[in-house]
Amino acid sequence: MKPEQTKTNSWNKENSWAEEIELLNSIVAKTELIETTKWGGTVFTVNGKNVLGIGGFKNYFTIWFFNGVFLKDEKQVLVNAQEGVTKSLRQWRFTSKDEVNETLILSYIKEAIENENAGKVSQPIKKEALVSEFLQKELDNNPTLAEAFLLFSPYKQREFLEYVESAKRDETKISRIEKIIPMILENIGLNDKYR
Known part of the structure; x- marks a missing residue:
């Protein structure tokens, strides 16, 4: 310098x-x-x-x-x-x-x-629980998938849920679930390739 x-x-x-x-x-x-x-x-x-x-x-x-x-x-x-x-x-x-x-x-x-x-600090707002009826139905019908899904951190579980639920049409939600099932079973997070 x-x-x-x-x-x-x-x-x-x-x-x-x-x-x-x-x-x-x-x-x-x-x-x-x-x-x-x-x-x-x-x-x-x-x-x-x-x-x-x-x-x-x-x-x-x-x-x-x-x-x-x-x-x-x-x-x-x-x-x-x-x-x-x-x-x-x-x-x-x-x-x-x-x-x-x-x-x-x-x-x-x-x-x-x-x-x-005085302890006046802003606390982060917790995100409300996200539910996907379509993904939950798959998890209920496939215990192996449900077990694999629970191995992910809550953060990664939420990524999958947001991915499915951000679709507007039911058909798109279903196709997204079909896409992520193999990822869940192989323990690959939705955005792992970007991390």
């Missing part, structure tokens, strides 16, 4: 926000949070729990709060980066150092730490 090159991480591919990220780091340093590196980027923790991260992207630099959904966000500065996908993480985006209000950022960080210490 040449001396003039600077280290980049996965969140800051262009490394165009070095000065701005340093400013955010200096603000976070005034708190009790511990700096660590996770997933190739800077993450700050309290009692071993992720509270916030800092990073630069193409068009902005950001602080994200892992359980930001619990923040009051009275100033309406937080966004959900992936609506419908991200459940609890919230970002506060900046495009210049002029937008960085240290007092306000510290108040959000303080609240995030209090929430973490």
